Amino acid sequence: MIKITFPDQSVREYQEGVTGLEIAKSISNSLANEVLSISVDGETWDLTRAILGNASVKLYKWDDEEGKHAFWHSSAHLMAEALEAIYPGVKLGIGPSIENGFYYDIDLGDGKSISDADLPKIENKMVELARTKSPYSRRDIPKEEALSYFTQKGDPYKIELITDLTDGTISFYSQGNFTDLCRGPHLPDTSYIKAIKLLSIAGAYWRGNEKNKQLTRIYGVSFPKQKMLEEYLVMLEQAKLRDHRKLGKELELFTFSPRVGQGLPLWLPKGAKLRELLENFLKKVQKEYGYEQVITPHIGQKELYVTSGHYEKYGKDSFQPIKTPQDGEEFLLKPMNCPHHCEIYRSKPHSYKDLPIRMAEFGTVYRYEQSGELHGLTRVRGFTQDDAHLFCRADQIKEEFIKVIDIIFRIFKALDFKDYVAQISLRDPNNKEKYIGSDENWDKAESAIIEAAQEKGLKTTVELGEAAFYGPKLDFMVKDAIGRKWQLGTIQVDYNLPERFELEYMGADNQKHRPVMIHRAPFGSMERFVAVLIEHTAGKFPLWLAPDQVVIMPISEKFNDYGKKVLNFLNNSDIRTLLDDRNEKIGKKIRDNELKKIPYLLIIGEKEEADGSVSVRKQGDGDKGSMSLEEFASFINNEIGTQLKEI
RNA sequence: GCUGAUGUAGCUCAGGGGUAGAGCACUUCCUUGGUAAGGAAGAGGUCAUGGGUUCAAUUCCCAUCAUCAGCUCCA
Numbered sequence: 158m159i160k161i162t163f164p165d166q167s168v169r170e171y172q173e174g175v176t177g178l179e180i181a182k183s184i185s186n187s188l189a190n191e192v193l194s195i196s197v198d199g200e201t202w203d204l205t206r207a208i209l210g211n212a213s214v215k216l217y218k219w220d221d222e223e224g225k226h227a228f229w230h231s232s233a234h235l236m237a238e239a240l241e242a243i244y245p246g247v248k249l250g251i252g253p254s255i256e257n258g259f260y261y262d263i264d265l266g267d268g269k270s271i272s273d274a275d276l277p278k279i280e281n282k283m284v285e286l287a288r289t290k291s292p293y294s295r296r297d298i299p300k301e302e303a304l305s306y307f308t309q310k311g312d313p314y315k316i317e318l319i320t321d322l323t324d325g326t327i328s329f330y331s332q333g334n335f336t337d338l339c340r341g342p343h344l345p346d347t348s349y350i351k352a353i354k355l356l357s358i359a360g361a362y363w364r365g366n367e368k369n370k371q372l373t374r375i376y377g378v379s380f381p382k383q384k385m386l387e388e389y390l391v392m393l394e395q396a397k398l399r400d401h402r403k404l405g406k407e408l409e410l411f412t413f414s415p416r417v418g419q420g421l422p423l424w425l426p427k428g429a430k431l432r433e434l435l436e437n438f439l440k441k442v443q444k445e446y447g448y449e450q451v452i453t454p455h456i457g458q459k460e461l462y463v464t465s466g467h468y469e470k471y472g473k474d475s476f477q478p479i480k481t482p483q484d485g486e487e488f489l490l491k492p493m494n495c496p497h498h499c500e501i502y503r504s505k506p507h508s509y510k511d512l513p514i515r516m517a518e519f520g521t522v523y524r525y526e527q528s529g530e531l532h533g534l535t536r537v538r539g540f541t542q543d544d545a546h547l548f549c550r551a552d553q554i555k556e557e558f559i560k561v562i563d564i565i566f567r568i569f570k571a572l573d574f575k576d577y578v579a580q581i582s583l584r585d586p587n588n589k590e591k592y593i594g595s596d597e598n599w600d601k602a603e604s605a606i607i608e609a610a611q612e613k614g615l616k617t618t619v620e621l622g623e624a625a626f627y628g629p630k631l632d633f634m635v636k637d638a639i640g641r642k643w644q645l646g647t648i649q650v651d652y653n654l655p656e657r658f659e660l661e662y663m664g665a666d667n668q669k670h671r672p673v674m675i676h677r678a679p680f681g682s683m684e685r686f687v688a689v690l691i692e693h694t695a696g697k698f699p700l701w702l703a704p705d706q707v708v709i710m711p712i713s714e715k716f717n718d719y720g721k722k723v724l725n726f727l728n729n730s731d732i733r734t735l736l737d738d739r740n741e742k743i744g745k746k747i748r749d750n751e752l753k754k755i756p757y758l759l760i761i762g763e764k765e766e767a768d769g770s771v772s773v774r775k776q777g778d779g780d781k782g783s784m785s786l787e788e789f790a791s792f793i794n795n796e797i798g799t800q801l802k803e804i
Numbered sequence: 805g806c807u808g809a810u811g812u813a814g815c816u817c818a819g820g821g822g823u824a825g826a827g828c829a830c831u832u833c834c835u836u837g838g839u840a841a842g843g844a845a846g847a848g849g850u851c852a853u854g855g856g857u858u859c860a861a862u863u864c865c866c867a868u869c870a871u872c873a874g875c876u877c878c879a
Contacts, residue, residue: 260874272808359874360807367876371807374874402872406815415852415870471879493879527805527877528870536878625879644878676879713836740836748840762838772839780839 162213177204178345181216192216193224193349194342201227203295203342219381229254231293231332231344232283232353232379233261238335239282240375244269249337250314250363250372257640258378262361264314265373276355279375287350291333293343303327303338314363314372352386353379399638401691402533408696408754410687410704411534420531420538422684427704430733432683434702436519439543439679442567446560448515448545453497455521459487464657465496466593470626476525476538494520495651495676498546499658502672507662512672513549513557519683520544534688535643541683547675548660551601557675558609558631558648565633565646565679566613571801572690572699577645578634579615581606585622592626594653602650602673603629627653638692645681645689650674696754697776701797707734708755709771710746712762714738719766723759723786730790751776757793 158170161180171180177195181188181204195202196215201223208214217224233252240247240263250262265271300319306329307315315338319327330339332347344350355377363369380386397403405411410428417423424432440450459478462468471492478487491497498516507514521541530536547557569577583603584592592599606629610617617631624630630649634642651674654660664670680686690698700706707727711720717738727734735755737746743760750758758774764783765771771789773781784792 270808357873358808361875362806365876367806371875373807376874413870419870465879467879474877475879495879522879524879529805529807529875530877531871627879649879710839712838715836742835742837742842743839744837745841746839751840758839760839764838774839 159208160211161208162211164213164215171208173209174207176207177202177214177216180208180214188216191218193218193221193344194227196223201342203227203293203345205292205345206295206342226254227342227344228349228381229259229379230339230342231347232350232377233259234293234330234332234335234337234339234343235283235286235347235350235353236279236355236375236377237261237263237337238286238333239279241335242282242286243279244271246311248312248314251318252337258356258376260361260374260376262314262363262372262374264370271358271373271375273358276358276375280353280355280377283350283353286333287347287353289333290346290348292346293330293332295341295343296329296331297326298329300325300327303329306336307338349381350379351381352383353377354386354390393639396638396640399692399695400533401535401637401688404691404696405534405688407752408691410691418538419528420526420536422534422537422539428687430704431698431702432687434704435680435683435686436543438571439568440517442564443515443517443545446515446564447513448517451498451501451516451518453491453494453501453518453520455491455523456488457491457497459489461496461500462489462492465493465499465654466627466657467493467496471524474525474527476523490523491520492522492524494518494522494542494544495546495654495674496658498544499654499660499674502548502660503658507548507672509550509662509664509670512662513547513553515545515547517543517545534684535637537684540685542678543680543683543686544676544678547677548655548662548672549675550662550670551673554602554605554650554673554675555609555612558605558650559613561648561675561677561679562609562613562615562631565648568646568679569633572693572702574635574693576635578642579610579617580623580632580634581610581617581619582623582625582630582632583619583621584624584629588622592624594627594656598652599629602652605650606631606648625649627651635689635693637689643685643689645686646679647677647681649676651676697756698754699800700756700793701800703733703754703756705733705735705753705755706793707732707757707759708737708750708753709734709759709761710737710743710750712743712760714740716761716763716766719761723761723771726786727790730794732790732793747774759789 159173160168161171162168178189181192192204194217195204197208197212219225230253233254237249237252244265246266248264250264252261253259303319304316307319319338327338328340329336330341330343355375357376359374360371361374362371378389380389408427409425410431411425412423414423456479459468475492476490478489480487501516502514519541521539523539526536526538549557584599610631628649628651630647632644633646634644636642654674655671660672661669662672709720709723711717720736720738724734724736737750747758754776756776758776760772760774770783770785772783773789775781
């Protein structure tokens with residue numbers, strides 16, 4: 158007998174060789190029906206694998222990441238089996254589970270391709286195979302046998318994977334007529350997979366390397382119940398309704414024109430208003446933190462960027478230098494604001510008493526992003542950073558860093574951003590040539606970031622090799638409507654630019670010292686931030702940010718004159734107000750203005766005109782009763798005050 | 805940049821080798837209505853652009869441009 162310990166520390170005895178599924182059954186049949194995988198002493202296993210000694214276990218169901226992982230990974234194998242059946246000779250790359258489903262990378266052979274139209278055929282085959290209830294069986298085999306299996310099968314990708322594996326044993330999983338190299342774990346059998354939807358086809362480079370062959374990647378998702386698939390698809394549809402590209406058009410916030418150029422957003426009046434409100438808000442906060450606004454031009458001599466190192470690093474991938482009638486003179490559209498700010502710093506001598514200097518600018522920069530990367534407002538070729546550069550002494554780095562985290566916290570709180578991840582990006586210790594600057598400075602900067610984050614109680618993930626080429630950084634990442642991750646706020650330490658621009662200050666010791674620079678942008682860029690804001694709010698901006706806050710809707714044209722009076726009154730009270738004086742019935746006006754997501758709708762008619770009031774309707778929340786004009790104005794200003802006071 | 809898909813009215817979309825259609829929006833008229841679509845009429849399109857095939861191309865083919873999904877990249 159062996160002792161099995163459960164997460165609640167209870168212990169039960171079982172026969173040696175008991176499986177996860179048997180353990181689940183011994184607890185309850187319903188558990189046995191739901192369990193998908195098991196962890197044995199911290200390692201995730203198949204439910205059908207024999208446990209040979211005392212162990213701590215945890216059973217995983219659909220609600221556990223580990224359970225879903227086994228489910229989707231098994232689904233990937235099932236898809237591979239279906240693909241081999243439909244496309245004999247297909248070569249397989251990798252087929253993992255991902256956050257929302259699974260994929261498999263395949264090589265159909267030269268000149269062959271599949272399209273979306275082929276997906277249902279593959280789906281059907283998968284359903285058919287799933288119904289055969291084929292067990293997923295695991296087999297540990299020696300490396301030579303694994304290699305000879307795939308050599309015989311003629312699958313170069315698997316051979317490459319096996320060759321690179323350093324583990325002593327290699328495991329194969331089989332179900333039906335399909336065998337794959339795999340670490341597992343998998344479901345007990347294919348019948349668990351009840352609902353399958355293949356979502357899309359895309360190219361993907363073998364092993365993620367642009368220089369390698371591009372394989373065909375098929376994305377899919379699967380569920381243990383048909384109903385769950387249906388719910389998932391509905392959820393996807395609803396998420397698409399929040400897409401900032403769709404809402405940006407509907408709410409008339411921004412647009413693009415091919416005649417202006419790819420990735421160059423045109424801000425429409427309402428979008429410009431929103432952006433202006435955000436900028437003013439940040440300016441105000443930054444003023445409290447001792448920032449000073451500066452303004453610099455959109456271009457700079459090429460030499461400026463040669464000095465900063467940006468030209469060497471990114472020159473080839475940028476908008477190319479602008480020539481002038483002057484022979485040999487070249488300017489760059491600025492891809493970064495920092496070199497200009499360094500020159501401002503250099504414009505006069507500084508004392509240690511002046512530091513830190515905090516120089517802020519809403520600086521528009523231009524980068525020639527790859528065409529396939531452009532994406533609505535989140536990835537564009539011309540964008541405005543809410544940039545600032547802090548020039549400080551080495552002993553001030555941590556404190557300055559903490560203050561920037563405070564600003565970011567304040568902004569995220571003001572806008573109700575809760576679902577963000579803070580990521581510390583350090584350099585790749587195995588590839589130090591990628592970066593510029595001394596080991597010593599890198600170490601100092603990296604530890605300052607880590608300490609500052611710890612001190613603010615910020616939960617962070619650490620990514621090696623994700624640092625900028627000039628220094629480590631702390632980024633704030635958020636997800637968009639369909640789960641894609643974007644970087645918003647960023648704080649970066651830089652020892653490099655002060656060196657390159659020979660920035661100095663006079664110390665208390667009457668010696669010259671080099672300041673440290675911190676780059677920081679709480680929004681990241683106005684474009685990306687507005688995009689994410691649109692998706693998080695579904696276009697229902699908080700009252701203080703709404704481009705139009707109130708719309709007045711007369712019951713009939715007879716009350717348009719009173720409408721104009723109300724309009725003047727509210728506009729004079731600094732409330733952004735519109736008058737809907739169209740010849741339409743009130744139901745129509747309500748519908749149209751609700752769809753425009755204007756926060757407050759005012760209905761006025763005979764009664765309101767008579768007593769100088771308005772009938773108030775809150776967007777999405779219906780009739781709120783009537784108020785006098787004065788009451789309404791102070792009601793609105795109170796709500797804005799409350800929203801901004803919380804900030 | 806790469807793979808695949810898409811491009812028809814301001815918007816959302818249907819259609820299809822014989823020079824185009826709906827709904828919404830827009831204009832005019834009727835209506836003057838109390839909390840999510842009142843009625844009628846009208847106007848609006850080189851069917852993304854450039855080539856090719858054809859008696860004839862918006863439709864088929866090729867290229868370009870743009871958009872979408874993913875990969876790679878992201879100072």
